[in-house]
Amino acid sequence: MDHCVINGVQVLFPFQPYSVQEEYMKKVIECLQKGVNAILESPTGTGKTLSLLCSSLAWLESYKAQQQLSIIQNSNNSNTGIFDDLKSVLNGLVGNWDSGSNFLSMERKYKTSDKNKRSHLVVMVPRIIYSSRTHSQLSQAVQELKRSNYKHVKSIVLGSRNQLCLHPEVSKAPNPTAKVYMCRSKIMSKTCPFYLNYEEKIASKSDYQDSSVLDIEDLMSLGKKCIVCPYYASRNLKSRADIIFTPYNYIIDPKSRRAHGIELQGNVVIIDEAHNIEGACEESMSFQLRSYDVALAITEITQTMEMIKDFDEKFSSSDTGAPDFTITDLSILKVMFCELEEVLDKEVSETSVKDGSKPGDYMTEILSKVELTANKKDVVLDLLDKVILYHSSKSDNPWASKGNGLQKFSDLLSVLFSRTNKGQSELDVKKEFATKYKIFLQYEIANKSQNASDPWAMSSSKKKKSWKLDCWCFSPELGMRDIVDHGVHSLILTSGTLSPLGPLISELGVSFPVQLENPHIIKDNQVFVGVVTCGPDNTPLNSSFQNRSNEKYIASLGRTICNFCRMIPDGLLVFFPSYSVMKSNVQWWEESGIWHSLSGLKPMFTEPQGRDAFQECIEKYYSTIQDPNSKGATLLAVCRGKVSEGLDFADENARAVVITGLPFPPFLDPRVKMKMDYLNTISKEKKSLCGNDWYMLQASRAVNQAIGRVIRHKEDFGAILLCDNRFKDKRIQSHLSKWIQGRIHVFDSFGPALKNLTSFFKGLDQLPKRSKPAMQGFQIGSSTYNTLSTQGNSPIPERNDRSMELSGDIFDSYKQNVKDSSEASTSKSNKLNSIFDVMESQSSSVQTYQPSPLARYSTSCYVNKDDDPKPSISDRSNNPKRRKINIALKQPFQEELKDTRPEMWKSYLLEIKTLFGVTEKYKNFCTTIKEFKTSKNVENFALSLKTLFATVPDKSRLLQTASLLVGPPDRDKFIALST
Numbered sequence: 001m002d003h004c005v006i007n008g009v010q011v012l013f014p015f016q017p018y019s020v021q022e023e024y025m026k027k028v029i030e031c032l033q034k035g036v037n038a039i040l041e042s043p044t045g046t047g048k049t050l051s052l053l054c055s056s057l058a059w060l061e062s063y064k065a066q067q068q069l070s071i072i073q074n075s076n077n078s079n080t081g082i083f084d085d086l087k088s089v090l091n092g093l094v095g096n097w098d099s100g101s102n103f104l105s106m107e108r109k110y111k112t113s114d115k116n117k118r119s120h121l122v123v124m125v126p127r128i129i130y131s132s133r134t135h136s137q138l139s140q141a142v143q144e145l146k147r148s149n150y151k152h153v154k155s156i157v158l159g160s161r162n163q164l165c166l167h168p169e170v171s172k173a174p175n176p177t178a179k180v181y182m183c184r185s186k187i188m189s190k191t192c193p194f195y196l197n198y199e200e201k202i203a204s205k206s207d208y209q210d211s212s213v214l215d216i217e218d219l220m221s222l223g224k225k226c227i228v229c230p231y232y233a234s235r236n237l238k239s240r241a242d243i244i245f246t247p248y249n250y251i252i253d254p255k256s257r258r259a260h261g262i263e264l265q266g267n268v269v270i271i272d273e274a275h276n277i278e279g280a281c282e283e284s285m286s287f288q289l290r291s292y293d294v295a296l297a298i299t300e301i302t303q304t305m306e307m308i309k310d311f312d313e314k315f316s317s318s319d320t321g322a323p324d325f326t327i328t329d330l331s332i333l334k335v336m337f338c339e340l341e342e343v344l345d346k347e348v349s350e351t352s353v354k355d356g357s358k359p360g361d362y363m364t365e366i367l368s369k370v371e372l373t374a375n376k377k378d379v380v381l382d383l384l385d386k387v388i389l390y391h392s393s394k395s396d397n398p399w400a401s402k403g404n405g406l407q408k409f410s411d412l413l414s415v416l417f418s419r420t421n422k423g424q425s426e427l428d429v430k431k432e433f434a435t436k437y438k439i440f441l442q443y444e445i446a447n448k449s450q451n452a453s454d455p456w457a458m459s460s461s462k463k464k465k466s467w468k469l470d471c472w473c474f475s476p477e478l479g480m481r482d483i484v485d486h487g488v489h490s491l492i493l494t495s496g497t498l499s500p501l502g503p504l505i506s507e508l509g510v511s512f513p514v515q516l517e518n519p520h521i522i523k524d525n526q527v528f529v530g531v532v533t534c535g536p537d538n539t540p541l542n543s544s545f546q547n548r549s550n551e552k553y554i555a556s557l558g559r560t561i562c563n564f565c566r567m568i569p570d571g572l573l574v575f576f577p578s579y580s581v582m583k584s585n586v587q588w589w590e591e592s593g594i595w596h597s598l599s600g601l602k603p604m605f606t607e608p609q610g611r612d613a614f615q616e617c618i619e620k621y622y623s624t625i626q627d628p629n630s631k632g633a634t635l636l637a638v639c640r641g642k643v644s645e646g647l648d649f650a651d652e653n654a655r656a657v658v659i660t661g662l663p664f665p666p667f668l669d670p671r672v673k674m675k676m677d678y679l680n681t682i683s684k685e686k687k688s689l690c691g692n693d694w695y696m697l698q699a700s701r702a703v704n705q706a707i708g709r710v711i712r713h714k715e716d717f718g719a720i721l722l723c724d725n726r727f728k729d730k731r732i733q734s735h736l737s738k739w740i741q742g743r744i745h746v747f748d749s750f751g752p753a754l755k756n757l758t759s760f761f762k763g764l765d766q767l768p769k770r771s772k773p774a775m776q777g778f779q780i781g782s783s784t785y786n787t788l789s790t791q792g793n794s795p796i797p798e799r800n801d802r803s804m805e806l807s808g809d810i811f812d813s814y815k816q817n818v819k820d821s822s823e824a825s826t827s828k829s830n831k832l833n834s835i836f837d838v839m840e841s842q843s844s845s846v847q848t849y850q851p852s853p854l855a856r857y858s859t860s861c862y863v864n865k866d867d868d869p870k871p872s873i874s875d876r877s878n879n880p881k882r883r884k885i886n887i888a889l890k891q892p893f894q895e896e897l898k899d900t901r902p903e904m905w906k907s908y909l910l911e912i913k914t915l916f917g918v919t920e921k922y923k924n925f926c927t928t929i930k931e932f933k934t935s936k937n938v939e940n941f942a943l944s945l946k947t948l949f950a951t952v953p954d955k956s957r958l959l960q961t962a963s964l965l966v967g968p969p970d971r972d973k974f975i976a977l978s979t
Helices: 019-034 048-075 079-096 135-147 176-188 198-204 218-225 230-238 256-260 274-284 290-313 327-349 362-369 377-394 404-416 420-421 426-436 448-453 477-484 501-508 553-568 579-592 594-601 611-626 670-685 691-706 749-763 796-802 810-826 836-840 852-857 871-880 891-916 919-937 938-948 957-966 968-978
Strands: 001-005 008-015 038-041 107-110 119-123 128-132 155-157 242-247 270-271 288-289 357-359 435-443 467-473 490-495 514-517 527-532 570-577 603-608 635-639 656-659 718-722 746-747 779-781 783-785
Touching: 001 019, 008 019, 008 048, 019 038, 019 048, 019 490, 019 514, 038 501, 048 128, 048 135, 048 242, 048 270, 048 490, 119 514, 128 135, 135 155, 135 242, 155 230, 155 448, 176 377, 176 968, 198 230, 218 230, 274 477, 274 501, 274 691, 288 290, 288 404, 290 327, 290 377, 290 404, 290 635, 327 362, 327 377, 327 467, 327 656, 357 656, 362 404, 362 426, 377 404, 404 420, 404 448, 404 467, 426 435, 426 477, 435 670, 467 670, 501 514, 501 691, 527 749, 553 570, 553 579, 553 594, 553 656, 553 749, 570 579, 579 594, 579 635, 594 796, 594 891, 603 611, 611 635, 656 691, 656 871, 670 691, 718 749, 891 919, 891 957, 919 938, 938 957, 938 968, 957 968
Parallel strands: 038 490, 038 514, 128 242, 128 270, 155 242, 270 490, 527 718, 527 746, 570 635, 570 656, 603 635, 656 718
Antiparallel strands: 001 008, 107 119, 288 467, 357 435, 435 467, 779 783
16 A cells, blocks of 8 residues: 655555656645645556545545534634644645635534533535446446545445336336336335335444445345345435445436435535547437327326326225325316317428428427416426326326326426526526527327337327427536536536546536646557558558448458457457447358358457447457467457447457547437537627538547547556548547547558557567467367467467568468378268368258358468569578468368368358358369269369459468369369369
């Protein structure tokens, strides 16, 4: 444990902090001492989270010491000089609260005890509210806290009922809204055993009182053990916590903030992973209303009226369970919704199909037509809340919507009139909406799955066209102001990818006096950053909208990744601009045979969109990487997807990241176009971000976030490959993280890029020791084929020896290595040793394709198509100046190959059948093989196969394997004719 003093505050750190960590902690403590806001960028892998926790908690403990001194001083009638001296020192450490701090008004409150008539000082100590984007990121932060010297600090993690509900019925509710109201219903009827007396249980159980750090898993396990609701336990323990961990939408979204009882006034608010903060702020102040939402709300009111009627017939109004609203209240509410539906139906019918945009104050005008104004919103919201609770708790109908439609409208009103709670007049709110909001009204195709889950959705709009109204906030300043205006002590925004800071601060509209852009802690030889402008066949790599469907480009990109797979050890991440682009590329590669080549080099994984499927995919990827017998794995993912956000791919989990394009937002999307128009308008009034700059920033920040997966700590290393020629543009490079910009190398041809990449991995002197062998075999059935030496714990040079001569021809390399195996290639026996025997015995069903040993071996090379004449094998072997990577097949491999030849030919046939399908081409292939068996005509055999494989991207490898059917005397002739 290292003790370091930063800005006069003693910080306990697990080890001697790096210089970038000291600088980061200095900025954190500076902003807390001054009581101002900070925006801090520190690259992933620099220990940002640990530095943030240790520095903020060190300041908090110093502040507590100051307040304890104040208590002693004020309770002691005889102040001595020592108190003044000590107070002076502590004020210097945490900031002078006696000089203009807005926290001073809360700092001291005096209560008079009737018992002894003595004044006591009650001190309100600020809490630290630490927020991040996801619960997985929060879990990582909690684990950092547990490993630090501040694990004694009281902390709690807040979550929703989705994570923290133990009730068997409530936890299975179809959506969060249903969970909320079902939970409230169980509480009111006292039928939830986990809620009953939970406060007394928490107070009396040492498991809760003696535990300082409680995360989601701890709360759930204690809840089961002590029969205590984890959700309400977290809210109860929040009051004693010094640091509260919460998803940042609980802070940014006013509705969520109120629901979870999060107090901001006087507290320190930290928003980690804040690279998406603009979008989150805008989203929290936006809403959407569909025609089916209004129809559903009308249906729910009607259902509630019927429930009350049934209740009145069976019970008296004084009985428990009677609603605290009347039929008249519901009638007024129903009339309002019916009128709203009629008004909006009419508006939609009069709206142009081409342009459904409306001014921001359009929604307030619509609501005023049904006499719903800011003055009435509190009454309406209160009534809606009561109706939703009653409807969700009393309905026994499994098809009932549980108040979803009414809840949607309640959320709409909360957002629409949220600014009136800040003392703004209705006129000011209307003006704000007119300038910072836009409405988009359009027809939409009915969502079948939605209607299936909400059968009441079509009740009143069944015969009418469905419509959708989006109210989009385009100013993140509103969300930021909502936080700052609550009187927070300090607001800290931090992430590994915030730069450039200027445009971000301009959009947020809040002052950040303390700023930082940290460099990385790694050395230059730990990272390789290359812009690869073209593929192995010199096809330009460009994933623009106009070019991304170009089959020549897709094929070249696939071959590019193939070559990278051969040179990059362990894990490889490949990021695409969107799911649709990734899926279209994968589909084309599967149809063309490139996917088989990729799968032969490393197992392939693609990022799914479903939560459960995603978790399963990531677990399989990690386990494949850690398997001592694996060659690593390739994970295809999407910028802005789950893989690019917060997942840890340290060390061998990601030795390289490939960016296949710039993930610009969809330009034709109405929201994107209107956002750019909004920014262009305000940029004329003040010097701020324009629409085009914002558009570029959206892409570059997503790229920066994806790049951050590859270097996770000081000893880590890896490659960053930007495979789109647009990354040559200096303007685009200037938007990348600063630590990357000075390390970028641009390659105008593929050969030098691959050569430099190989040199990078071979130039690393030491690697972390691993139990898995440096070079692994591969399996077909139960047999394992070792293509190269399998010496355990080999350094990176041995790991990359599986690649072929960088500038040699594939068939030249083949000639050099297969001479010694000529006897094996021509031997015959009574067993199935050749493709002819296999073809005669093989069934017609296609099995799952597994590449043959020779197929895997032969793909581990790069074919250079330079115009220069290639030197002979002997010239290359005797030239000491020419850098090469030699591969020689070992004798054990050749001996094992004899015994496994039937499996090899089966795999080869399956590959051809998978490639061609049951088509005329496959029939011609079979005919050609059978004719050669009879005639032994090498010339016809070579020319026929050359024609068949002419359009196949991986034809060289397929022809090489087929050459084994030709005897050694004629093999050179076959190779010459077929190529």
